Every structure is written in C-alpha cells, then in structure tokens.
Amino acid sequence: MDIFNRSITTLNINSDIKAKLLKLSICNINDLKYFTPTKLAEEINIPVILAESIFEQINYDNIKPISGLELYTNELKKINSIQTFCKALDNMLEGVTVNGIPLGKITEFCGPPGIGKTQLGIQLSVNVQIPKMCKGIEGKAIFIDTEGSFMIERVIQIANSTVDYIKENYPNYKNDSFNLNSILSNIQYFRVHDFQEQIALINILENYIISDSMIKVIVIDSIAFHFRQTFSSMSLRTQILNNIAQILMKIADKYNIAIVIMNQMTMKFQRMKEDPANKEESLLVPALGESWGHASTNRFILSTTDDQMIRKIFLQKSPNNKQGIAYYQITNDGVRDV
Amino acid sequence: MKFIYLDNLPINNKILLILKNAQYETCTDILLDSENKIKAKTKLETEDIQSLLVLISKTIYTENPKSALEIRNENQIEKLSLGDKILNKVLGGGLPTKSGIIEIVGESAVGKSQLALQLCLMVQLPKHLGGLKGDALYLTTETFYSNRLETLKYYFMLKYGKYFEYDPCQHIFVETLIDLEMQQHYLYYYLPNILEKLPNIRLIIIDSIAFNFRGENNILSFQERAKILTEIAVRLKEISDKKNLIVICINQVSDYINDNNNKLSNEKVPTLGLTWSNCINMRIELSRNSINYTDNDEFVHKTQPEIERILKVIHSSYMPYSKCKFIIRDDGIKGII
Numbered sequence: 068m069d070i071f072n073r074s075i076t077t078l079n080i081n082s083d084i085k086a087k088l089l090k091l092s093i094c095n096i097n098d099l100k101y102f103t104p105t106k107l108a109e110e111i112n113i114p115v116i117l118a119e120s121i122f123e124q125i126n127y128d129n130i131k132p133i134s135g136l137e138l139y140t141n142e143l144k145k146i147n148s149i150q151t152f153c154k155a156l157d158n159m160l161e162g163v164t165v166n167g168i169p170l171g172k173i174t175e176f177c178g179p180p181g182i183g184k185t186q187l188g189i190q191l192s193v194n195v196q197i198p199k200m201c202k203g204i205e206g207k208a209i210f211i212d213t214e215g216s217f218m219i220e221r222v223i224q225i226a227n228s229t230v231d232y233i234k235e236n237y238p239n240y241k242n243d244s245f246n247l248n249s250i251l252s253n254i255q256y257f258r259v260h261d262f263q264e265q266i267a268l269i270n271i272l273e274n275y276i277i278s279d280s281m282i283k284v285i286v287i288d289s290i291a292f293h294f295r296q297t298f299s300s301m302s303l304r305t306q307i308l309n310n311i312a313q314i315l316m317k318i319a320d321k322y323n324i325a326i327v328i329m330n331q332m333t334m335k336f337q338r339m340k341e342d343p344a345n346k347e348e349s350l351l352v353p354a355l356g357e358s359w360g361h362a363s364t365n366r367f368i369l370s371t372t373d374d375q376m377i378r379k380i381f382l383q384k385s386p387n388n389k390q391g392i393a394y395y396q397i398t399n400d401g402v403r404d405v
Numbered sequence: 406m407k408f409i410y411l412d413n414l415p416i417n418n419k420i421l422l423i424l425k426n427a428q429y430e431t432c433t434d435i436l437l438d439s440e441n442k443i444k445a446k447t448k449l450e451t452e453d454i455q456s457l458l459v460l461i462s463k464t465i466y467t468e469n470p471k472s473a474l475e476i477r478n479e480n481q482i483e484k485l486s487l488g489d490k491i492l493n494k495v496l497g498g499g500l501p502t503k504s505g506i507i508e509i510v511g512e513s514a515v516g517k518s519q520l521a522l523q524l525c526l527m528v529q530l531p532k533h534l535g536g537l538k539g540d541a542l543y544l545t546t547e548t549f550y551s552n553r554l555e556t557l558k559y560y561f562m563l564k565y566g567k568y569f570e571y572d573p574c575q576h577i578f579v580e581t582l583i584d585l586e587m588q589q590h591y592l593y594y595y596l597p598n599i600l601e602k603l604p605n606i607r608l609i610i611i612d613s614i615a616f617n618f619r620g621e622n623n624i625l626s627f628q629e630r631a632k633i634l635t636e637i638a639v640r641l642k643e644i645s646d647k648k649n650l651i652v653i654c655i656n657q658v659s660d661y662i663n664d665n666n667n668k669l670s671n672e673k674v675p676t677l678g679l680t681w682s683n684c685i686n687m688r689i690e691l692s693r694n695s696i697n698y699t700d701n702d703e704f705v706h707k708t709q710p711e712i713e714r715i716l717k718v719i720h721s722s723y724m725p726y727s728k729c730k731f732i733i734r735d736d737g738i739k740g741i742i
Contacts, residue, residue, distance in 0.1 A: 180682045181720025209470075215505035215642045216686050218723035219476045220497070251474035258468065260643045261406045266436045267465035270458050275470065292683070295635050303437065310439045331683045375726060399725060 072097065078124055080117075087111040096125050147171070149195050149204065149284060149325055151187070152232070153402050155393035159382045160365060170204070170283060171323045173315055173362060177330040177353035178369030182378060183397040184329040185216045186225075188286040190402045191327055192254045193222070193229050195284040198245050201237045206283025207253040209275065213265060213292045217256060226250040228400035255282075262293035262307075269311050276322055285318070289329040291354040305358050312362035328363060330354055360384070377405050407465060408433065414464060416457065423447050432461045481649055485608065486535025487520070488527050491740025495718060495729045496689075499535060500524070502607070502649050505642045505686030508614075510656040510675045515691045516714060516733050517655045521610045522554050523737045524653070525577045526561045528608040531568060539607025539650070540576040542599070546588065546616040549579050560736030578603065585617040585625075585633075592637055600648055607650045609641075614654040615676045631680040638684035654685070687721040698732050698741065713741070 073096045075088050088111065093099060099122070102110070108118040148167035150157055157167040168174050168191060178184050192210050197203025210217060226247050233240060255275070259265045276282050290311075298304040319326045333354040353360070353368065360366070366384040372394070382391050394405045409432045411424060427446040429435055435443065435457070443454050471479075484499035493499050500507060509517050525543060530536025543549065558574055578599075582588040600606055614637075618630060625633070645652045658673040673692075675682065682688075694713035717728040731740045 179679070180685070181688070185722040210473075214686065215503070215646055216722035218501065218504065219473060219482065220501075221723040222473050223477065248474060251477055252472045254473040255470045256473055256476060257470050258646060259466075260646070261639055263406055263433055263436055264466050267462035270436075270462035271466065274459070292635075293639065295631070295680070295683070306439065307437060332679065334679055397725070 073125075075099070078121065080121055080124075084111065084113060084117070084121075087113075099125065149191055150197070150202070151190060151194065151402055152229075153393070153395040153404050155404055156380055156395055156402075159380075159391050159393055160385065160388055162387060168284075168325050168327060169365070170325045171319050172364040173312075173319055173326045173328060174365045174367070175328045175330055175353075175363035176367045176369060177332055179332045179351070179371070182369045182371065183395075183402065184369065185214075185288055186221075186397050187402055188288045188327060188329060189217070189222050189225050191284055191325075192286055193226050193250055193401075195325070196245070196250055196253050197229070197233065198240065198242065200240050200242075201233055204283055205281075207255070207279060207281040209255045209257065209272075209282055209285045211257045211259060211268065211285065211287045213259045213287070213289055215258070216288065217258075222251065222254070223247065224399065225401040232400075253281075255279075259293070265293050266307065266311070269314050272314070273318060276318060276324065280322075282322075282324060284325045284327060285315075286327045287329065289331055291329075291331040294355060295331070295333075301356075305356065308355060308359050308362070312359070315362070330359075409464060411435075414460060416460070420449065420453060420457070423449060432465055435461050436465065483532070483537055483649075484535075485524065485528055485537055485651055486530075488523055488535070488737060489731075489740045491729055491742065492716065492731060492738065493535075495716060495724075495727050495740070497724045500651055500653075501723070502537070502651050503646055504651070505645055506638060506684060507651065507653045507687045507689065508656050508675070508685045509653060509689045509691065510658060511691035512658055512673060512693070515693055516731075516738060517691060518550060518612055519553065519557075519733055520691070520738055521612055521653060521655060522550065522557055524608060525554075525610065526557060526573055528651075529569075529573050529576055530565060534565070534568070537607040537651075540578065540603060540605045541608040541610065542603075542606050543577055543579045544582055544591070544609070544611045545579065546582050546611075546613055549581070556735055557737055564736075576605075578606070582611075582617065588617050589633060589637070592640060596640075596644065600644065606648075608653070609644070609650065610653045610655070612655040613657055614681075615657050618677065619657070630677075634677060634681050635684060638681075642686075656681070687724075688719040690717045690719050691715070692717070694730065698730075716740075 075093060075095060076085055078085075091110065099107070104118040104122050105115055107121070108115045147170050148157075148160070148165040149170070150167040160167060160169060162169070176184055176187060188210065192208035195204060195206045195208050197205070199205050229250070230246060233245060257268060259268055272285070294304055294308060315326050318324060331354045332351050335350045335352045337348055337350055353366070363384070364386060365382065368381045368383050370379045370381070372379050376396050377394050378396060380393050380395055382388060396403055396405050410430060411421060411432065414432075416424075424435075424447060438446075440451075440454055440458065443449070444451065447454075481503060483502050485502070486499045487493055487496065509520060511517050521543070525541035527535065528537050528539050528541050531538050554574060554577070561573065562569065580591065582591055618625070641652045641654075644650070657676050659676045661672040661674045675688070692715050694715055696713055697710040698713040711732045711734075714731050714733070715728055716731055718724050718726060720726075729740050731738055
C-alpha cells in the first residue's frame with residue numbers, strides 16, 4: 068500500500084484541526100504535499116509550531132530502523148538484571164545480559180499466602196543495591212505495601228545477611244558504603260490503605276522516579292489485595308487494572324526499571340469435559356483474571372512441596388525463556404537455593 | 406476511604422463545570438476512569454487532564470514516602486508479650502503492633518479464647534514488663550467467658566498487682582456482635598468512633614470472625630462472603646496501621662474433605678477459605694497433642710491430667726515457620742520444653 072494514501076484522520080493531532088483539514092478537502096497525506104508548514108498554518112489558522120509538528124509526523128525520511136546487531140550490542144553494554152540469591156531462579160531467566168529479574172520489564176510472582184512473596188520482594192529491594200563491582204546494579208528501590216506485611220525487623224535481618232554475603236564472596240570489595248544504614252535509606256516505602264489510594268499512587272509514581280534516577284526496582288506487594296472483591300462490576304475492575312498495567316509498562320520501559328508485582332491466588336471452578344459425571348474441579352489460579360495475565364512480561368507461580376521448607380517456582384510465561392521449574396527456600400538470611 | 410468532592414479542590418471554574426456536566430462529582434469518579442475515557446467524555450485538552458489527574462492523585466495519596474531507615478529510627482512498632490518466655494521466643498519477642506491482622510486458629514477448646522483473654526490483661530502492663538500500657542477491646546460473637554477472665558485476673562494480680570491501682574477488668578471493653586449485619590456495621594462505623602473516644606485501646610480482639618458467617622441463616626453466596634471479608638480486612642488493616650495497635654481475629658477450623666475419595670481426612674483447615682487466608686498477615690495455629698503432659702512439679706495442684714498442646718506460627722512476614730508446646734493452667738498459658 069502506498070504510504071501517501073494514509074488518511075489524515077490517523078495522525079496524532081487534535082480533532083479540531085482534523086476537522087479543519089477535512090473542510091479544506093485534505094483527506095490524505097498526499098494532499099499535504101502542496102503545503103508548507105507556514106502556508107498550512109495560515110490557511111487553517113493554527114500556530115506554526117503545530118503545523119510543523121504535523122509535517123514532522125509525515126516525514127518518513129526520518130524513520131530509520133535499528134539493526135538487530137545494533138540492538139544486540141546496545142543490550143550487551145549494560146547489566147540488565149537483579150540477582151535473587153537463588154541461582155536456580157536466576158538461571159530460569161537467562162539471557163545475553165540477563166541473569167535474574169530483568170530491568171525494563173514487569174515480572175509477576177503469584178502464590179498462596181505464606182509462600183514467601185513478601186520475602187522475595189524485600190530480598191529484591193536489598194539486592195538491587197549490590198555494588199557494581201560485585202555484579203550488582205547499585206540502584207535504589209521503591210516498595211509499595213498494600214497488605215501491611217512489610218516488617219522492618221525482617222528487612223534489617225535480610226540486609227545484614229546480604230552485607231555478609233558480599234563480604235564472603237567478594238573479599239576484594241573493601242568499600243564500606245554498602246552497609247545496613249545505606250541499604251535501609253535506599254528503600255522508599257509507600258503504604259496503601261485502599262484501592263483509591265493505590266490508583267492515585269500509581270498515577271503519581273512517575274514524579275518520584277523522575278526525582279531520583281537511581282531507582283531501579285519497584286516492588287508492589289500485592290497488586291491484587293484491594294482489587295479482589297471491592298468492585299461490583301468486573302468490567303470496571305478490568306479497565307482500571309489495564310490502566311495500571313499501562314502506566315507500569317510505560318515506567319518500566321522509559322526508565323529501565325524492573326517492576327516486580329506480587330499477586331494472590333484464587334480458586335477457579337471448572338467443569339471437566341472428559342468426565343461423564345460432569346464433575347466440577349477446583350483449580351488454583353492467579354487472581355485478577357485472564358486479561359491481567361497479559362500485563363506481565365514474566366510470570367512465576369509459587370507453590371509448596373511436600374517438604375515444609377522447600378518451595379517450588381514455576382516459570383509460566385516468558386518471552387525468551389522456556390517454561391521451567393526450580394526450587395527455593397526462605398531461610399533466616401532471605402531467599403536462597405535449596 | 407476518602408470521599409472528596411471536586412468543588413473542594415483548586416480547579417479552574419470552567420473545567421469544573423465541564424467535569425460536572427460529564428457526571429464527575431468526586432475524586433473517586435475521576436480516578437476510576439482512564440485518561441482517554443475522561444478525554445472522550447469532557448473533550449478537555451490532554452495537558453489539562455494530566456494536571457487534573459496529578460492534582461487529584463496528590464489529594465488522595467497524601468502520605469510522604471518513608472525510607473526504611475526512617476521507619477527503623479521512628480521505632481513505632483512495639484511488641485506485646487504473651488506473658489511466657491517460651492511462647493515469646495517462638496513469636497520473635499511477642500505480637501507486633503502495626504502488623505495488620507493476626508489470626509489465631511484452632512479447634513474448639515484448644516485455648517484460643519484463653520490466649521486472647523491473657524493478652525487483654527498483658528496489654529495493660531507497663532512497657533518494661535512487655536505490655537503496651539493500653540486498654541483492650543474484645544468483640545465476641547459467641548459467649549464472653551467472664552468467669553475465666555476472673556480466674557486469670559486473680560493470678561495476674563498476684564504477680565503484677567503492685568502496678569495496678571484499678572481493676573484491670575475495667576479496662577477490657579466487651580461488645581457482642583450478634584449477627585453478621587451488626588458485625589459489619591460495628592466494624593465499619595462504630596469502631597472508628599470508639600477508637601476516637603477511647604484512644605488508649607491498643608488491642609482489638611474479634612472472637613470469632615467466622616461464627617457469623619457459618620450460622621444457619623447464612624444465605625450469602627461465595628462472592629458476597631468474599632466481598633464482605635475483604636472489606637472488613639481492609640478496614641481492620643488500616644486501623645492497625647494508623648492507630649498503631651494489634652488486631653487479632655480468632656478463627657475456627659473445619660474438616661478438610663478430600664476431593665479424590667470424598668472421605669473425611671484427619672486434616673483440619675481454617676474456615677473462610679483462601680479469600681480470608683489472603684487477607685491476614687500472620688497465622689498462629691493452636692492444636693492438641695494426643696499425649697498428656699507430665700512433670701514433677703508438685704507445687705501445682707492438678708485436678709485432671711494436663712493436655713499437651715502445640716502453637717505453630719504458620720505464616721508471617723517476619724518469622725520463619727516455628728512451633729512450641731504449651732499447656733493451660735489456671736494462671737494462664739505456659740510454654741513447655
């Protein structure tokens with residue numbers, strides 16, 4: 068198809084201007100060829116800058132695709148992930164520059180209560196601060212707590228163990244700046260009491276990120292709690308959640324931030340087709356429904372095993388890794404390999 | 406939850422009129438719609454809508470973020486001792502304030518109410534003895550065991566009498582929630598008022614959260630029940646956080662029916678299902694051991710064999726899975742090794 072046949076209604080301009088253009092019987096881009104920005108501005112009585120922006124949009128000479136090689140070398144330049152201290156988990160998300168929770172993406176962890184979602188969140192807000200010399204990214208964290216499970220006592224415990232871990236594994240790292248106080252001061256904590264506050268906070272989250280460019284991870288624990296049953300209409304809920312997802316995706320991509328979302332599990336009743344008695348079976352599925360499932364780039368499902376201490380993590384969705392299972396445990400020190 | 410009318414905000418009169426014509430009255434109305442939807446309804450410029458959204462969001466979310474360091478230095482979280490060293494150790498020093506909803510779950514007659522009553526007394530102790538120097542509010546749906554409280558108080562006063570100029574039972578406020586409607590009404594509307602009037606309350610106990618949901622006149626569908634439960638949970642958590650107090654919900658257990666062979670297994674599960682489990686922040690499970698406890702403590706007069714019981718911290722965001730054994734005596738709950 069000839070690009071010059073593109074209708075002007077598809078351009079990103081105000082509908083008033085579109086109407087004016089159509090009045091002049093300018094229907095597609097081809098018709099604009101006979102105008103200069105100044106002439107057009109005069110003709111339909113708009114500021115010249117606006118007219119210029121219209122022409123910028125249709126200037127196809129400017130568009131140059133990046134080659135795959137270029138993209139790859141750009142990727143290689145930066146460390147793009149946060150390690151979790153559970154190597155089995157990190158390895159599931161292995162990529163060229165990624166070995167852990169990726170920056171610039173949304174990663175979702177779904178699990179029943181008591182499985183370690185909050186622990187994982189705290190561990191990541193600490194691990195994001197690991198110095199660059201020790202394969203970290205030296206960032207800061209935002210922790211959004213909707214359930215009230217963020218216990219400072221536990222954060223101190225995990226932070227202390229992480230400092231010890233770095234000392235043990237990187238004896239060459241002699242800098243004192245990675246210590247308990249610095250770790251605690253680099254975690255910004257937001258408490259959310261109801262769904263209204265949650266929407267409001269997500270709306271203004273970008274302001275906080277602009278004011279501190281070091282923020283590299285945002286943990287939301289949990290996205291689901293206030294959206295579980297408060298809504299009478301499911302379509303309203305879906306719409307709000309889609310909105311939240313869009314804002315988060317934008318933030319993740321624009322500022323190269325890892326967004327980590329904790330989600331609850333819910334029961335879903337399903338009729339078994341093969342069963343002649345048409346019995347209903349109950350399944351444990353992530354909360355918030357099907358359409359929310361598209362929000363995250365990577366989705367993990369956490370579950371228990373027969374052993375009280377060992378937990379299973381299942382990579383359900385990932386664009387560049389295959390599905391897989393790993394095991395982890397929550398120790399006094401935090402999240403660790405089995 | 407806040408309800409703020411748009412009239413009370415510094416919004417340009419022209420824009421305010423447009424918003425009202427598009428049926429927007431409160432901040433909530435705006436927040437529930439997406440930017441594009443607002444644009445479609447009001448035909449306002451994108452910049453205007455964006456600044457409106459920021460203004461409204463800042464009005465609704467007024468709290469300033471805190472760094473974890475500030476939270477540690479403020480040191481607001483206090484811990485309520487259970488009155489026993491072994492039990493305190495299992496719970497990491499006691500039950501923390503500001504910790505959302507703590508659930509105590511177990512079969513009947515395992516000691517749930519006993520533990521709750523003991524906490525009502527402990528909370529009145531001065532801080533250096535593990536108390537919070539506060540009052541207790543006991544919301545009951547069954548019967549309030551005032552005679553058991555009297556017995557407990559007798560032994561409590563023997564030990565701590567010198568710290569009290571008043572009868573500690575005067576500072577345990579009791580309310581009976583006779584049905585679900587009252588339970589809902591009380592928790593939504595009365596409770597915030599009562600906490601204003603009696604600001605010294607540091608411990609709220611609901612015994613039990615499940616009873617009114619389980620009655621015969623229970624005609625609620627699963628969805629309705631889940632909705633009420635989450636709403637109650639949201640309010641209780643907010644109170645716990647803002648008033649810096651402890652909220653304990655006592656829950657019952659029901660038999661777990663195994664799907665595969667429709668047989669009753671020995672397993673007991675907490676009632677109210679996954680919805681409620683998703684709402685709570687910490688679960689403490691009490692259960693009975695089948696053996697009787699024997700020791701050579703001759704000073705305690707035993708009328709009947711003592712039953713060994715187990716306390717487990719099932720899930721909590723600050724404690725690992727841990728458990729200990731305990732027994733119940735006239736003077737309260739005692740941990741044993």
